[in-house]
Amino acid sequence: MSTLVQSQDDWGVTYTSTEICALKGSTVDIHCTYRYPAYLDHLTVTAEKTLWFTKQEGDQPVDLRTDSEYEGRVEYHGHQKNCILRITDLRETDSAVYKFRFITNHPTGKYTASSGVTLTVTDLRVQVSRPSVYQFSTWAELQCHSSCRLASCPSYVWYRSGEKIKEGISYTGYFGPEDNYSCAVKGQEDFQSPSVYAPKVPxxxxxxxxxxxxxxxxxxxxxxxxxxxxxxxxxxxxxxxxxxxxxxxxxxxxxxxxxxxxxxxxxxxxxxxxxxxxxxxxxxxxxxGTIYMNAARLTLIILILITVFLLYLWIRKKKTLNSTTEPSDPVQTVQSDSDPEYENLTAAQTEATEEQEDLV
Structure with a gap:
């Protein structure tokens, strides 16, 4: 832990720590103290506004309480020139340099710290070392790591498939093909690391x-x-x-x-x-070539089918025309002139006709 003092005559800000490492999802408090003259130009000086910021718009600091990225997650605490910034549900995007500013009732009584506190938000990760893979299990050593150094040397809690198995800096043992392991800082068990596990069937x-x-x-x-x-x-x-x-x-x-x-x-x-x-x-x-041959075969089959279909239509049309030209009654057969019976019948009919004419 290091302390940073920034001052200008009787004006200044002191940070309790200039670097903080905190776990993703946890809560962090950033502490400072500030000072200003008790009297200035015959005026009793008092602080009227305090704020924390990480960025500016133009030359004006943006109060974290108005920053949409911190909505509902920022609280200001402190009294008698003590200042505390509390950020809950930490995210990796919260990693930044946090500065303090205060404004007094004096016309020129404003002070902004040029430096601040560097916050690094990290999550825990399980590192696998010295693995030996056997037919039905794997022997390995697991260690819990973070991307930055936590405030103290923590003790870790180890879990297998969600069940607590031991406490310690590392874990060594045999792992089944379906086992998964995770760790957490003791006292912050709600913020476990992602589990490590063997590949599933690809x-x-x-x-x-x-x-x-x-x-x-x-x-x-x-x-x-x-x-x-x-x-x-x-x-x-x-x-x-x-x-x-x-x-x-x-x-x-x-x-x-x-x-x-x-x-x-x-x-x-x-x-x-x-x-x-x-x-x-x-x-x-x-x-x-197989594709082309198959396409040619398909084209030939289609052409044959079309030809058969057209032939069928032609035969059907021909039958329809023939049926419309045939008489509805059967045709009587007439004997030819060369038939003797036909000649006798004709002569008889002629004589009968002549006799009728004579009577008339």
Whole structure:
């Protein structure tokens, strides 16, 4: 802890500490004292306004109580020239230099400290060291860290899957594949660190989805939930008996994929606690010529279907025309002139006609 005294004759501000490290989500108090002359120009001097600020508009300090970023989280306390700034629910964006200003009833009685208190807001993180990975468990040492030095040398509380397991600066032991561990400063157990855990089973995706044509651009993406963050490695099963890695990184890119790239692919996700692999995914690259041949076959089939359909329409139309020209009654058959019976019948009819004319 260091003390900073700023003064100008009888005017000044003294900060109890010039650097403060506080946990994200916690509450911090920044202390100071200030002074001014008791009498000036035959006037009894009194402080009429005090404020804390981190930024200015023009040459005017912006009172934290009016700053929207601190709305509902800032309180001023103090009496008899003592000043306390309290900030609750600390955020990482609260990291800044905080300065104090006071205004008296004297026309020239204003004082603004040129320096202030540097506040650093940090969260806790679990660091994994000396890991040894076995088939069913991992042995490692865990330590609780912050990005700045906390006010005192704290003791830590350790948790496994949310349950308290011990107190101490570090934790050493065996970890199961599904275990997760976190820590907190003793006395501030509400502000636990993010948990560390081995990678979950990674997922492997191909983009774009659907049919893959030779010469197209294809990307395989691997992702997994892990803390510390996982590193990714891609492998191809077919034609790779030694399972040598193809590439390190979450993405495997094919700028112009070829038929020879067809096969089974998988990725692994690894951090200090363990490694896990994804399910295999099948990549089937189709030759462009196959696409063209399939298109030609499809075109030929369509043309044949159209031809058959047109032929069907023509036959149907022809049948319709024939049915409209046929008589509704059957046609009587007339004997030809060369038939003897027909000739006798005709002669008889002629004689009968002549006899009728004679009678007339």
């Amino acid at each position: 997922s492997a995706l191909v983009s774009p989805s659907g049919e893959i044509v030779e010469g197209s651009s294809v990307t395989l993406t691997c992702s997994s939930d892990a803390n510390p963050a996982a590193t990714y490695t891609w492998y191809k099963e077919n034609g790779n008996p030694d399972h040598k890695p193809l590439k390190t990184g979450p993405q495997l890119d094919f700028v112009s994929i070829q038929s020879s790239d067809s096969g089974e692919y998988y990725c692994s996700a690894e951090n200090a606690l363990r490694s896990k692999r994804s399910d295999s995914m099948s990549i089937n690259v189709k030759w462009k």
